[in-house]
Amino acid sequence: MSHQEQLLPHGHILRYAFHERLIHWVAGFSYLYLLVTGLAFWSPWLFWLAVILGGAPVSRMLHPWIGLIFVGGVLQMYNMWASQMHMTAVDKAWWGSMRYYITNQDEKMPPAGRYNAGQKFLFWGFFLCAILLLLSGVVLWFPEYIPWSLRWLRYAAVLTHASAALLTIGLFLIHVYMGVFAERGAFGSVIRGDVSEEFARRYHPGWYKEIVESSTPRK
Amino acid sequence: MSQETLRIQKISAHAGTVPGEDTQRQYTVCKLIDTTTCIGCKACEVACMEWNDLPFGETIFGNTYQTMPETRWNYWNLILFNEHEREDGTLMWLMRKNQCMHCAEPGCLAACPSDGAIIQYTNGIVDFQQDKCIGCGYCITGCPFNIPKFNPQTKRVFKCTLCTDRVSEGLEPACIKSCPTGCLHFGSKDDMKELAETRAKQLREHSNFPHAGVYDPPGVGGTGVIYVLHDATQPEIYGGLPKDPHIPWSVRLWKGPLKWLGNAAMIGGLIGLFVHYLRFGPKAREEEDLVPHEGKQP
Numbered sequence: 001m002s003h004q005e006q007l008l009p010h011g012h013i014l015r016y017a018f019h020e021r022l023i024h025w026v027a028g029f030s031y032l033y034l035l036v037t038g039l040a041f042w043s044p045w046l047f048w049l050a051v052i053l054g055g056a057p058v059s060r061m062l063h064p065w066i067g068l069i070f071v072g073g074v075l076q077m078y079n080m081w082a083s084q085m086h087m088t089a090v091d092k093a094w095w096g097s098m099r100y101y102i103t104n105q106d107e108k109m110p111p112a113g114r115y116n117a118g119q120k121f122l123f124w125g126f127f128l129c130a131i132l133l134l135l136s137g138v139v140l141w142f143p144e145y146i147p148w149s150l151r152w153l154r155y156a157a158v159l160t161h162a163s164a165a166l167l168t169i170g171l172f173l174i175h176v177y178m179g180v181f182a183e184r185g186a187f188g189s190v191i192r193g194d195v196s197e198e199f200a201r202r203y204h205p206g207w208y209k210e211i212v213e214s215s216t217p218r219k
Numbered sequence: 220m221s222q223e224t225l226r227i228q229k230i231s232a233h234a235g236t237v238p239g240e241d242t243q244r245q246y247t248v249c250k251l252i253d254t255t256t257c258i259g260c261k262a263c264e265v266a267c268m269e270w271n272d273l274p275f276g277e278t279i280f281g282n283t284y285q286t287m288p289e290t291r292w293n294y295w296n297l298i299l300f301n302e303h304e305r306e307d308g309t310l311m312w313l314m315r316k317n318q319c320m321h322c323a324e325p326g327c328l329a330a331c332p333s334d335g336a337i338i339q340y341t342n343g344i345v346d347f348q349q350d351k352c353i354g355c356g357y358c359i360t361g362c363p364f365n366i367p368k369f370n371p372q373t374k375r376v377f378k379c380t381l382c383t384d385r386v387s388e389g390l391e392p393a394c395i396k397s398c399p400t401g402c403l404h405f406g407s408k409d410d411m412k413e414l415a416e417t418r419a420k421q422l423r424e425h426s427n428f429p430h431a432g433v434y435d436p437p438g439v440g441g442t443g444v445i446y447v448l449h450d451a452t453q454p455e456i457y458g459g460l461p462k463d464p465h466i467p468w469s470v471r472l473w474k475g476p477l478k479w480l481g482n483a484a485m486i487g488g489l490i491g492l493f494v495h496y497l498r499f500g501p502k503a504r505e506e507e508d509l510v511p512h513e514g515k516q517p
Contacts, residue, residue: 041332041355043482044234056333056353057374104499143356144369148289154360155469158330162473166481170488177492184501202503 003211012194013211020080024190027073030066031172037063038165064141067133074130081123084114090206091117111205118178125171129164136160224387229339231331247343248386249411250395252316253418253447254457255431256402259284259298259314266397267296267318270382290317292368295379296394299458311449315457316394316403319366319379321345321443326466329474330361343408343443346383349375363439363464381443411445418447438465 006014016024037059040050050056093110094101094117100108101118109116115123139146139157146153179186185199200208226243264286268275273293278286284300301313325345328337336351337358347358347367354374358367367376382392390396391405404411415433422431432451435441446460454460465471 043478044232044332044334047232047234047332047334050353060353060355061374102495102499104502106502140356143359144371148365151360151365151467155467158357158360158473159469159477162477162481166477166484169485173485173488173492177496181492181496182502184503198503 003214004216006211007215008194011197013197013200013208014193015189015195015200016193018193021190021193023073023076023080027070027077030070030073031168033066034063034070035169035172037066042162042165064137067137071130071134074127077123078127081115082127085120085123087117087120088113091120094118106202111209112203113206113210114204116204122171122175126168129168129171132160132164133168136164225344225383226341227338228341229325229328230335231328231337232334234334243341245341247408248381248443249343249406249408250321250381250392250444251404251406251411251415251447252444253402253404253415254313254315255418255422255426255428255447255449256400257298257314257316258400258402259300259312260399261286261298262397262399263316263394263403264294264296264298266393267379268294270385270393271295271380284312284314289365290368290378292370292377295319295377301456301458303456313449313457315446315460317458318394318444319345319381320364320439321379321381323440323442324466326361326363326439326470327358327367328361329466330357330470332357340383342386344381344383344386345443346380347376347378349373349377352376361466361470363461363466408441408443415445415447419451422447422449434460436461436464438463 008014033053036049037053039046040048040053040056040059041063047056050059053059090110090112094112097109098118100106136157139153140161143154143157179190183199183203185195186203189195189199197208200211226239226245227237228240230237267273273295276287276291276293279288281288283302284298286297287294290297296316296318299315299317301315303311303313305311321344323343325337325339327347328339328345331337332355333351333353336348336353337345338348339345352375354369354376356367356369356376358376359369367378369376382390382394385392395403395405404414406414412433412435415435419431419433422428428449430450430452432448434446434448434451434454446454446457448454448457450456454462
């Protein structure tokens with residue numbers, strides 16, 4: 001998609017194309033299912049979550065399959081976005097100014113591109129955790145086929161799966177908080193696809209500049 | 220299967236206290252297996268299948284006296300055979316009846332995520348409740364003895380019940396009843412421990428087995444199945460009986476510190492984000508972001 005096409009009428013800019021939004025929600029909804037059923041297996045106090053989702057044996061059966069869908073979504077995101085997720089000098093400066101970002105002094109932040117350093121961290125964090133969850137998840141899917149001599153695989157898998165899942169929960173909480181509560185307009189961008197010019201200028205000045213400079217001004 | 224007459228002292232993945240805990244005391248039951256008088260006749264294997272109504276599966280002949288390589292979901296009791304060469308060059312045929320050890324601190328129960336799928340009765344028997352099992356196989360990971368086995372058809376895990384149904388009626392387990400040499404005994408843990416120590420002493424003092432001893436591993440809190448071994452310093456030669464079994468450290472880490480750390484981090488994270496929102500709020504008010512540029516009020 002050209003930058004020209006990203007400029008929408010009424011001062012809007014297209015931030016996420018349809019296929020990007022679709023993949024995001026494939027991963028998003030599958031993650032929610034995995035989160036809820038995973039928490040049910042994590043703690044006796046949350047076991048009821050599996051019961052309301054059709055019973056724990058159903059959750060046990062579906063969790064790995066939904067996990068495959070989630071990993072598929074993450075891999076597709078990797079194909080779409082990995083090239084845009086390299087850390088740049090601006091990102092390093094952005095990371096260093098994190099205290100201003102946290103305290104809502106966004107005017108003091110170095111100009112982020114389409115993704116700021118935090119979003120890139122989220123991307124790589126989720127990508128790495130998804131790989132770990134997949135590898136350990138396959139072992140947990142079929143524990144009965146692991147021979148006794150390779151039982152260390154099961155031992156490694158239970159620890160890895162829980163640890164990686166906890167890391168994604170940390171990333172997930174911050175992701176939802178930023179997208180829904182902190183940066184108003186971000187949630188709309190992953191539903192409708194567009195953001196206001198104000199939004200683009202405030203949070204992604206580098207990206208905004210790139211689009212405006214390589215497009216002919218709107219009539 | 221569950222027997223209402225037996226009291227329960229531990230429940231897997233149970234939120235809250237155990238109902239009826241400590242209202243009744245019972246003897247801890249124990250099975251004593253004297254490997255020195257076992258002849259490997261496999262009467263106990265047959266009795267186990269008979270009593271528990273298990274179908275006979277295919278055996279695997281591996282040129283030894285062993286019926287198959289390891290226990291199965293429908294074969295809970297297996298004599299393990301090993302031809303052991305001693306230091307003086309003589310041979311010993313070692314027979315060990317292998318089944319669930321009914322640990323005082325069961326790794327299967329610690330690992331299980333399903334409420335009530337694994338329970339421990341006040342008499343020490345560890346029993347799987349297949350109607351509450353979800354088929355995750357975490358018990359397979361938690362067990363230091365390679366005992367729980369998965370049935371791929373029903374997606375449930377099975378193992379020796381110590382004949383809970385017989386014991387609750389005052390009978391000994393089926394394997395004990397069938398033993399022709401008297402190498403199997405059943406009774407209270409204290410009585411069995413005493414009998415085992417007496418036999419081990421006899422072996423040390425009168426039968427030229429200076430290392431004879433009793434296998435009741437403290438790493439899992441002691442077991443409801445104890446062995447008399449000719450050489451208690453090398454339990455591994457008896458079909459891989461672990462020398463110092465524990466619940467795997469990764470399972471303990473996962474169900475212990477990681478759980479509390481994870482719970483604290485998740486709850487702390489939620490509270491932290493909420494407080495952050497109270498203090499700083501959204502980065503910009505909604506109308507500044509969402510109202511189109513042209514429509515903005517001066």
